[in-house]
Amino acid sequence: MRNCLTESDLPDLELIARGKVRELYKVGDSHLLFIATDRISAFDVIMKTPIEGKGKILTQLSTFWFDMLKDIVPNHFVTANIDEMPEAVRKYKDVVDNRCLLVKKLTVLPIEAIVRGYISGSAWKEYSVSGTVNGIQMPENLRESQKLASPIYTPSTKAELGEHDMNIHPDQVKTMIGEELANKVEQVSIQLYKRAAEYALKKGIIIADTKFEFGTDENGDLYLIDEVLTPDSSRFWPLSSYKVGKPQNSYDKQYLRDYLDSIDYDHETPIDLPPSIVDNTLRKYIEAYVSSTDVPFTFPGEDENFSLDQMLERIKIKIYRVSPTEMEFDLIGVDSSIANALRRILISEIPTIAIEKVYMLNNTGVVQDEVLSHRLGLIPIKADPREFTWKESTEDPTDQNTIVFKLQVQCSKNPKASKNETDPAKKYLHSSVYSRDLVWDPRGDQEQRFGVNGIRPVHDDILITKLRPGQQISCELHCHKGIGRDHAKFSPVCTASYRLMPHIEITKEIVGKDAVFFQSCFPKGVIDLVENENGKLKAVVANPRNDTVSREVLRHEQFVNKVKLERIRDHFIFNIESTGAISPPELLHMAIEILASKSQNLKQSISSLINKS
Incomplete structure (x- = not known):
């Protein structure tokens, strides 16, 4: 999610109301702006900890359901696309994009x-005591x-902020708004619920209950308003785990209510929520959205269409630092699928040379043949894989598909060591066997092609095993060309990540002691302190690259609505750490070539299918 919004501040628009979750601004004489914040409430109490991204999910859900239900009753929805809203709203795009609705004023x-449709929550509590729900007599033995027949x-009544909604009998509504309108509200509400419940059930979701709100225009016509069928206003249950006679798993904030009940919450005091509860609550909201709508996580106003020309204009690769074994570079202007494809190719599809066959002639050390062979196979070999062919299992080894090393080591006592010496490295000769003990045995014209020292282990100091006097190892090692997808020993990188x-x-100036504390909330180098025009220290962003996205700053109230972390x-930011067999710049070049080749093969396959059809 892009940012967390706990309270909006739109100075050029008139604030009409702040609800438990939504905030309402006046836009001209005939429209309102509904903003869904990331605040979360339970038992009509706003918790201290927001659920980042929740407001955007609520907005997308309401947009979906408003469109689906509009043939039953008109609604107040005008647009969720901020680019279609008045300039007075568009200027706050960075704050409210994807979390606001422009609606009719009613x-x-x-x-x-x-x-x-099901008896649960407060309805079940009332029924368990009195056999009624909102004073309505219900069947026995529920x-x-x-599920109700x-x-x-x-x-219920609509309570002011900080107060509690009160359940009322349907007859009381008639005295509040008139019998004709009350009857219409009841009829339309049940129609809306039935339509939504039937649709959701096909998606594997039970809508146990939901809340609708209504308004009227100057002609007295009824409109559906506010939010519709979100986890804040509804109880969503997964059909797959539904079982009568107990509370259900849910996709709504019932999860949060259950947690609060488990800690004997007083239903009055705002509290901080543990990170695990925040994460799991957000997961419930996401599951509700993905499961119940047709187009998960598409945001109005965002153009997701692919354009090759636009991509070619934006795409850049900037080298940040490079060493013989490491490289950091920026890959800009591509989708995450491209970045991940490069990462996977680097790990598993660039060929290298590694020890594949170990012909053990003699091994009297303590490390068994199989374990010793495995350790030998993991030693990176300095050889250009492009100079060798792939060896098929049916082929004999040749100088074109095989590199041969020999390992001949025998441990003996060091005649020059003192009698009191205890260090094995000094007391014995060849007490430790290292990768430098591997001796290249050129075949065919390999010596002419690669030089006397052209092929060798990348590192000389890799410990293979240890020996004691009288123990020896004699073996011949055959190296073949392979890729990491077949075995990790062929992977040319230690890590490839992004x-x-x-x-x-920083949306509002942070100065003085707050600026110093603000700087301490980030890794070194991210935030700098400079003097403002009044001679006070103020915080400025110096190098966001160094940030680890710890979000520590969001824990402190003095920085609320003063900073956005995105x-x-x-x-x-891409990092490649090579094993040393191939340099990082070469690895990147090879990965891009492989990706281009795969893309070309895909293009040809699609063309072939089109031609056949």
Whole structure:
């Protein structure tokens, strides 16, 4: 998710109200701006800890359901695409994009229209005591989470912020808004629930209950408003685990309510939530969105279409640092699929030379033949794989497909060592066998092709085993060409990884002691301190590259709404650590060539299929 929003600040728009989650601004005389923050409430109490990205999920869910249900009753939804909104809203795109709705201004009815298809939550608690739900007499012997014979309408009042909604009997609604309108609200609410529940069930989700809100225009016509069928307003259960007679697993904030009940929460005091509860609650929201909608995580106003011309304009590779074995570079202007393809190719598809066959003639050391052979196979070999052919299992070894090493080592006492010597390295000769003891045995014209010392282990000091006097090893090693996909020993890299470039934006000036503390919340070099025009120290972003995205700064109240922590999604910081057999720049070049070849093969295969059809 791009950023966390706990409270919006849009100075050029008139703030009308802040709800538990949503904030409402006036846009002209006939429209409103609904903003879904990342605040989360339970038992009508706003928790101290937000759920990052929650507001965007709620917005996308409401957009989906408004469109699906619009033939039953009109709704107040105008657009979720910020580029289609007035300039007064567009100027705040960085704050509200993908989490706001432009809606018609209507007169809100003072009730919440709750429809229940299953008995759960507060309805079950009331039924367990009195056999009623909202004062409505229910059938006997119902079990928790049981499906009702038909959905029931159980309205509640709309409480002010900090107060609690009160469940009321449907007859009370008639005295509040009039019988005709009350009957229409009940009828429409049940229609909306039935349509949504039927659709969700096909997706493997049970909508146990949900809350609708309504408003009227100047002609008295009824409109569906606010949010629709989100985890904040509904109870979503996975069909696969549904079982009558007990509480259900859920895709909604019932998970949070259950946690609060488990710690004897007083239902009154805002508290901090543990990271695990935050993460799992967000996961529930994501599951609800992905499971119940057709197009998960597409955001209005974002163009996801691929354009080769645009990609070629944006794509860049910038070398940040390079050494004989390591390289850091920036890959800019590509999708994560391209970055990951390069990473996987580097790990598993660039060929190298490694020891494949060990012909053990004599081994009297303590390390068994199989283990010794395995250790030998992991020694990187300095040889250009492009100079050798692939050896098939049916082929005999030749100077074109095989490199031969010999290992002939025998441990003996060192005649020059003192009688009191205890160090094995001094007391014995060849007490330790290293990779430098491997001797290249050129075959055919290999010596002419590669020189006397042209092929060797990359590192001379890799310990293979240890010996004691009288123990010896004699073997012949055959090296073949292979790739990491077949065995890790052929992988040319120790690591190949990438991360997104951090983007840190200080939205409000941070000065004085706060600036010093702000700097300490980041790794060294990320934030610098400079003097502002008043001679006070202020925090500025120096090098976001060094940031580890720890998000430590978000824990401190003095920095709320003063900083945004994001990552640039098409800017990848790539790291390659070579085994030393092939230099990192060469590895990158080879990986790009392989990716290009794969792309060409795919293009030809698609063309062939098209021609056949």
